[in-house]
Amino acid sequence: MIEEPPRYILITGAAGTGTTTLARALAAEWQLAHLEADDYLWLPSDPPYQHLADKDLRDEHLLVQMRCAARAVVAGSIMGWGQALEDIFDLVVFLALPVELRLERLERREIERFGRAKPEFLEWAAQYEDDSAPGRSLARHQEWLSRRSCPVLRLEGDISVAPHTGCHPRPEPASGLSAVITLGPAPISSSTAIRNTGGTCSTLASLNPSTSATSLWP
Template structure:
């Protein structure tokens, strides 16, 4: 069994990974050891990419179980898809930074302000390296079970939840519902066409996710975007004939939305943070693709200006980047396109 423990710096991935490896009599692999060359001081020189990947793949292909701690986002499908389980840890920013401050001071006698600033930027991204937006998009693209452990919990509490989730698969005799209670469930999702009466719910969903995607959440572009998403104004936009909107509902509440303009351009695509990695994004995309294709009835392509965090999800859906990262309307964007298969 190959298990990845991932999350923000300071969330406890290494500590939990080591504890889980000991509990499973597995080998523990620290992502930092693979990413960085051993130096004094540490974390100065990166390993060459081929050397890093060789180290990880050699460890994962070896005998017995392996628990890896760290982030592998952007390391390539051979590594990213190699795990049987992913455990994702979250922790409030202030608590993470304080723990990092204490850890760095204990190790090196001081905490580097630049490192703490980098770690603090995780939750608001986009950033170079780890960010919450990138992590959530990456988790959405996983096909293996994903276990999310949120908040300040002891190592023992976290370990117990992971072992409970793993037990049905390892044959330890726990009833299957134990894992179902711990692993993100796949909710029953209703996908439907939306209309202007849905504007208030959709606006709340989109605005609740937007700050992390903006270059400057306090800038003029951000203010203009939020003004356009006011329910009355947004309802008028929704009524335009050149686009359609779809929403994903769970228990009557809107958890996700997608907008397609001119049957070919994805203008908006959002899934509520708490509902990500549960298949809602995939269901919305499949429904929008089918609806647009039924209306078009001919081959063509879809295009999108993807946020940085959503790029792995769009790649999973068959999109490819068509240009460099740019800024449009205050958002970091990657232009992408995907061929469309004509309806049979």
């Protein structure tokens, strides 16, 4: 077990990658406040997501809640929200999934929440890998990640946060799992990487054999 988790963690990625699920699991495991970027991006409404909040205030509101909580994990995208917020994190985790799986998850989630999935929402989510589309995209996300001053951990593939999220490094990686993690100029063993990231690599999730983990440090 690690003695002390990072103070502020950001879980980010395209819609449907599981940022909320992972943030919720980490919050429970480490007793952190769990905050959603969407709660500050949008004004409260019924149904939700109808009116955007003032972009000059959203970062301030989120920062206030983070500082009040002392330790927090934030789920969602905060690109362009302001340097004070974007540079406050001690660790950023970027989740990546194939678009087909993301859209399947999103459609199921929207039906569970609202009874149907709006085609325009799914169309917006599907264009994430298209660098020519306006708004959030994979290329813009990667460029934003490259400018972070804190460690960045990239998890690719389907991730299960159950049955455990405890920090217990496996002696041997599961078959097919990429266990080489890049820290600086040279790859090192997964056990060393886990120590250098405060155990976060194994704590973040129970990685299945289709998941690869890469830690990218500035």
